[in-house]
Amino acid sequence: MRRNRVLAAVAAGLLLTGALTACSATGEGGPVTVKLLQFQEARADVVKDLIPEFEKAMAKKGRPVKVDLVTDILTDDQFRTKITQQFYSGTAPDVVDMGGSNVTGMAGAGYLLKLDTYLRTWDGWDEYYPSVKKGARQRDGSYYSVPHEASVQSLFYRKDVLQRLGIDTAQPRTWNELIARLKKVRAKTGEAPLVIPAGTAWGGGSWTEGLLPIVAGTGSTLYDEKSGKWKLRSKGLSATFDLYADLVEADLLPVRDLHNPNPWEPTKYEKFPQGTLPVAAQGSWGWKYDWGPEGAAPIKNSREKIGTWDYPALVPGTEPAPISGGGFGYSVNADAAHPDAAVELAKWLSSGKALARQLTAVGAVSPRAGLADTAPYSNEPSLLQAEGKLKSSIQPPLGDGEDRVSQAVQSATAKILAGEADGSQAADAFAEEAEQLLGSTRVAE
Structure with missing residues (x-):
């Protein structure tokens, strides 16, 4: 039964590619709420400061979204066990920030939203390096995460x-x-x-x-x-x-x-x-x-x-x-009540100044071009040098x-x-x- 619900949610997510509205999926007025999970402290700290900026940006567009940040500091093994249990029981958050090695199994199990249509209509996707796209692409040829860092x-x-x-x-x-x-x-x-x-x-x-x-x-x-x-x-x-x-x-x-x-x-x-x-x-x-x-x-x-x-x-x-090397990406729950809002959050956090601040906080390389002049990432010559190698790097x-x-x-x-x-x-x-x-x-x- 759950598999049918997951497939239905995926199909619905692919159809809902129009503009995000101020109304919820059920037609209720007011802002929609998106729950975001971070399980590493450094990532949670920087995202916590970014959330109010995202909410203001969406409000200005007439698309009010409230982000509920869930900070649950865990080891990689603890996270993998816990998030798998949450997806299985239907209690997982709407957006999960995690490494690519976790995405493969969860996407295969039907827990994650297929993002292909969203990415094809997003101009930011064209800026991603080929090696990063290749690393994020799953066996079925589709994408189930928005990479926001590389190594x-x-x-x-x-x-x-x-x-x-x-x-x-x-x-x-x-x-x-x-x-x-x-x-x-x-x-x-x-x-x-x-x-x-x-x-x-x-x-x-x-x-x-x-x-x-x-x-x-x-x-x-x-x-x-x-x-x-x-x-x-x-x-x-x-x-x-x-x-x-x-x-x-x-x-x-x-x-x-x-x-x-x-x-x-x-x-x-x-x-x-x-x-x-x-x-x-x-x-x-x-x-x-x-x-x-x-x-x-x-x-x-x-x-x-x-x-x-x-x-x-x-x-x-x-x-x-x-x-x-691998990097973290934002994946969206296939059962998310508001998939458009969830994807919008993932894309915003993976762009511009918001991305530059996250990369600097965790010492990661930008997965996309165009950030060399964006502070504070622009002040990290070692990371910029490493980013230059992404163009010729081998992606296992x-x-x-x-x-x-x-x-x-x-x-x-x-x-x-x-x-x-x-x-x-x-x-x-x-x-x-x-x-x-x-x-x-x-x-x-």
């Missing part, structure tokens, strides 16, 4: 440290070239010079910030969008697991730290700021959350001391490339079951860290566990 995965490095050690800081063309440099650093300092999230302690980061950006640049298909199946064995995956094994064998990864319950603390929050571990795989949010003035481990004059490399080529025939295709693939990646890389498997053995272990967790119907032959 770029890179290898961050301490320019000051490497220059002091006499190490080349130019973009490494291949991983072999970079490994040769890292071995020189190791010989001079006696410390592991590189951190890439790996193992079980880092959780999902071992997938999204660890293996995924590396394998994405190999040209091998990991997830086939047309069939909706995962390809668990490929030249790219084999090369990536071999790379992990090579890094561990050469003592270039801080294995002991990666076994720490919070492995980001001794690596990204202590050794990278100290300069004893000068290279770290990281997303563009690191400029703000990790090493910025108000970050977890501030580095004074970080823009002068830190540089970024694109991921080097790992297999023949490929080139160094930045990797597009991801699909339903990503959490299970992540679990298998964590287990396989943990075996390498523990010395229990070489690259080939880890690749086999990954493929076997991922297939077991996904089920054979979601695995390509």
Whole structure:
């Protein structure tokens, strides 16, 4: 029964593409109310200040809307569990701000409003970068969220440290070239010079910030969008697991730290700021959350001391490339009483000064062109530089079951860290566990 109601709501949302009126869907006068959920404090704080501006803007247009902000601070896992329960029970809010990995499953379950018609008639959609659109598009070819941020995965490095050690800081063309440099650093300092999230302690980061950006640049298909199946064995995956094994064998990864319950603390929050571990795989949010003035481990004059490399080529025939990372987007409940108002809120928050303030607050990259001169985002040169890479970045295709693939990646890389498997053995272990967790119907032959 619920599925029929959801489909009916989606159909209704597609038909209601005219101007938003001051009347509710039931014909009652006065402002309509839209409930918006934020589950991260930094995002909630900035949106709280923006809501009155949205309400005033809508009132001036003769379309009064009241926004009820629900702030429920949760971890990613807690949020996923709770919002799924709310959608299932029919108590979910009208608009939900969440990462793209959550959108896939919820859209597939029929919980989210299809936004294609709304986006096609919105001039702002034309300003979005192709890699962002590709990342937001679901398997059925449709969109169920309005992206309001993006990220770029890179290898961050301490320019000051490497220059002091006499190490080349130019973009490494291949991983072999970079490994040769890292071995020189190791010989001079006696410390592991590189951190890439790996193992079980880092959780999902071992997938999204660890293996995924590396394998994405190999040209091998990991997830086939047309069939909706995962390809668990490929030249790219084999090369990536071999790379992990090579890094561990050469003592270039801080294995002991990666076994720490919070492995980001001794690596990204202590050794990278100290300069004893000068290279770290990281997303563009690191400029703000990790090493910025108000970050977890501030580095004074970080823009002068830190540089970024694109991921080097790992297999023949490929080139160094930045990797597009995920970002949050506003999704609309398929059962929203006022879908037009809900979408209007999502679009407004993803535009102009409102977007610039959110991006600056969370250290995210703009998913669309046109904000380079909009304060306060225009005052963030590191984010503007990262945004420039979106035009040439690689967007890894991801699909339903990503959490299970992540679990298998964590287990396989943990075996390498523990010395229990070489690259080939880890690749086999990954493929076997991922297939077991996904089920054979979601695995390509």
